[in-house]
Amino acid sequence: MNQLLAPAQPEPATRPAPAGTVSAPRIVLVFVLTVAVGLVVAAVHLTQGTSSVGALDLLRLLVGTDDEAARVLVASRLPRLLAGLAIGVALGFAGAALQSIARNPLASPDTLAVNAGAHLAIVAAAAFGITLPALPAGGLALLGGLAAAALVMSLSAGGQAGTTRLILAGSATAMALSSLTMLLLILFEQATIGLFAWGNGSLVQSDLRALTQLAPVIALAVGALLLLGHRLDILALGDDTATVLGLDVRRTRLIVTVLAVVLSAAAVTLTGPVGFVGLCAPVIVRLLAPVAPGVHRHRILLPLSGLAGVIIVLGSDVLLRAVMGGQAGVDIPTGVVTTLFGAAILIWLARRHRDAGPTRRPPGGHAAVRSAGFHRTVVGCGLVATVVAVLVGMLFGDTWVLLGDIVNWVQGRTGPAYTFVLDQRWPRVAAAVLAGAALAIAGTTVQAVCRNPLAEPGILGITAGAGLGAVALLTFVPLAGVLAISGVAGLGAILAFALVYGAAWRGGLSSDRLVLIGFGAWQGGMAVITFLIVAYDPWNTAKALTWLSGSTYGRTAWQVLPVAVALLVFTPAVVAARRELDLLTLDDDTPRVLGVRLERTRLVALTAAALLTSTAVSAVGVIGFVGLVAPHAARALVGGRHSRVIPVAALLGAALVSLADTLGRTVIAPAQVPAGLIVAMIGTPYFVWLLWRSRATATGPR
Structure with a gap:
């Protein structure tokens, strides 16, 4: 854990906004527009599905009763919508928190192998015939995700030794964990049937039971991160400055990391690992800095990242079903669309990336001299x-x-x-x-x-x-x-x-x-x-x-x-x-x-x-x-x-x-x-x- 909390230099993409007055009207406008977009996407999301119930049928529920429409809404569409809302908020908050403590614009539950570790824990339980309710399954996923994150952050010097090192450490760890997961899927094909698609993030929900059990966990973790927002602002000034100002840097990093992994594990337990939402949401919010000064303040950044996560998840689901049809929402994981979107964002970020210079070392740096x-x-x-x-x-x-x-x-x-x-x-x-x-x-x-x-x-x-x-x-x-x-x-x-x-x-x-x-x-x-x-x-x-x-x-x-x-x-x-x-x-x-x-x-x-x-x-x-x-x-x-x-x-x-x-x-x-x-x-x-x-x-x- 020591390397997880190790100090290092910040990367420009995650530095705090320049000092000055926060433009409150612009921040409020950004929140209003983001919420409006989210509501529109959610409304469209409710009109899609495999049944014939459409927008007009749902509108009639406001003025009367329609048993079929009400049944479809409560049994299928509302659980799917709420699941997308929950994991969007969870992954948006988790991604923003991890990027802040690592001071690395590419830190996320995906690049830190959190999702891979949580996924392996869930699949291992299923492979050996263990059926767990949502909360125990979430605890198991938490252990897997926390172990993976601790390993990657330790190996990459807390994520601050350079973007490329973080990506390579995370990708190699995720590759290893995914290999074990794939081995279980192959050897226990009957016991794990359906988990391949789920392993890429599926919003399909049979009822609200899992959501009602995990929603309080997500809400508590989100609230705790918001309370820690001021500490994250101080931490962004640099470890030495934060220490002088009285902040316990090591404890703050540890608490924020655990909270971020709790959110990621809850999301994986609910829908499977939905890829790259935690990477894309904070990046998109930070791009608003030129038009909304102060957006880097964490009590603004965190909720905006959560809202952006909701729009990404629900928007990807809407796009998938609009292009492929209602049945595609059942058969094809939403995480496939978010991963494609995230890969495009990652490539765009990489094209703007400059060589880390000293973080790249000759591969023979530790090689022995032999006769x-x-x-x-x-x-x-x-x-x-x-x-x-x-x-x-x-x-x-x-x-x-x-x-x-x-x-x-x-x-x-x-x-x-x-x-x-x-x-x-x-x-x-x-x-x-x-x-x-x-x-x-x-x-x-x-x-x-x-x-x-x-x-x-x-x-x-x-x-x-x-x-x-x-x-x-x-x-x-x-x-x-x-x-x-x-x-x-x-x-x-x-x-x-x-x-x-x-x-x-x-x-x-x-x-x-x-x-x-x-x-x-x-x-x-x-x-x-x-x-x-x-x-x-x-x-x-x-x-x-x-x-x-x-x-x-x-x-x-x-x-x-x-x-x-x-x-x-x-x-x-x-x-x-x-x-x-x-x-x-x-x-x-x-x-x-x-x-x-x-x-x-x-x-x-x-x-x-x-x-x-x-x-x-x-x-x-x-x-x-x-x-x-x-x-x-x-x-x-x-x-x-x-x-x-x-x-x-x-x-x-x-x-x-x-x-x-x-x-x-x-x-x-x-x-x-x-x-x-x-x-x-x-x-x-x-x-x-x-x-x-x-x-x-x-x-x-x-």
Whole structure:
């Protein structure tokens, strides 16, 4: 918790408004207009639904009785409206509070993994057959969300070590928690049916029971934050000034964080995690500062953010049902629309973002200096580990074979049963090994170019693009072959990277901006994937979830071939650019002084990384953490020079994915755990340790 409360410098986007008189008439006008817009949206919201009851029927209730209209209003539409109102207020207040204490414009229940932690807690209870009323479920969600927020804030120095570090710490933690959630959804498909759509934020309510239990909790937390508004104003002046003025900074941060997580957990318990409302609402309110001076005062900012949250939630629901029809409000989570809106806001904010400079550190900053002999020893051990991983992969599975069976199979002397098993198994092992190597090389390249030790290929939107292409084909062409799925996934990955790179280019490539826009594209892509699954194939979610979790199931030799070709073509290119990569990790000026064409080198290196990632994803699906963990482990072993890091990272990545795939095929055979989930469970502890080790640097002098 100490790092959660650690002092640091404020970011410009969340500083208080300039000193001066608050324009009371303008503030009142803003409140009046916001409430008016909210009432209009709420009125429209009440007229939508699956029944034939429309606006005229509801108006007749004011002058008479209409049993059908009254029944529809009370049983369906009013609970949905009130749920949207409650979570809009809760998430708006929570987002504004978290941004203020972190002094970071991108802090929110989503980027701090609060929603992911609360979601995992709820799904875990359902998976093990535990049925809880609203309040106990809310308490469970609170514990999950609070643990996730404490971890992310601690790892990112209270959120104040830089926007990019906060996003990367939060996204990696959310990815790990989401992997565990997805594992439970796959393994306990019957017990958790319907929770996939709910896990993206659904306003569907069967009655008012949960709302009546959670509404007092939300009201108390909102009231407590309003009472703390003056303290937050003082805290915004800086930790030293606040301390001089008599404010207990540590206690204030702790109380506000707990209250924000309580609000987020209540919202998740009520409707599931509705994405990015807590990010967008305070950002929109702060944009009003030029026309309404004083809007940054927290007793104004907090309620306006709550009202903006209500408009975002209800407006997204109105838009969804207006475009897709009344039934879409039942089938498609409202959180899909809010996430798309939030991703657009995040990309817009990222395009205005300037590089954090000192918050980006060379990825080899802590790398040990090793001798050439030690490097050769590590490479030899890596080769042995990879060969062992391949042999174990061929031996183990739902049917175990002996080493002699493999020898006989190679010589064509096995019986039909073993021949069938090994013919099906070797493409899977090859896909895992080659994809792991490709992802590791891509991760090494991305970290060097972005000069950020926390970056990885997936954060550039590549995996989301590949996942979108594959799920779209699985949804609209169910009989599509494996090769077609791989091709479309690869095309989606390349297009996503092109869009992210183009959006990040603004008179040059900003590495921090590239990461933030990639994160927004990743979130937006996953929202579209959710929409496709729940709108067009809601009873077959396991099919898409398995692919999105990274699986070698059903892989063929033809599907492995593109990865092998990509490795043969792009690995020599990356190795040839090892000197340029070494220089790119230093700063922007040194490469230019030494004659390196910086922008062209970055483009070529990132394109190679994107192609390696796209072919790997097309072969094995979405596997995270390999491109993050393997390069770090390699640098820890052999130092920061890329001529040494690249081969060691490739071997470590190959062994990691191969062993994860074997473990997933064996532990619950004949059922299988996707390899990507195993990798996430292995990679998460390493990543947490990595962030914890580097937190001192993040909080040091800048």
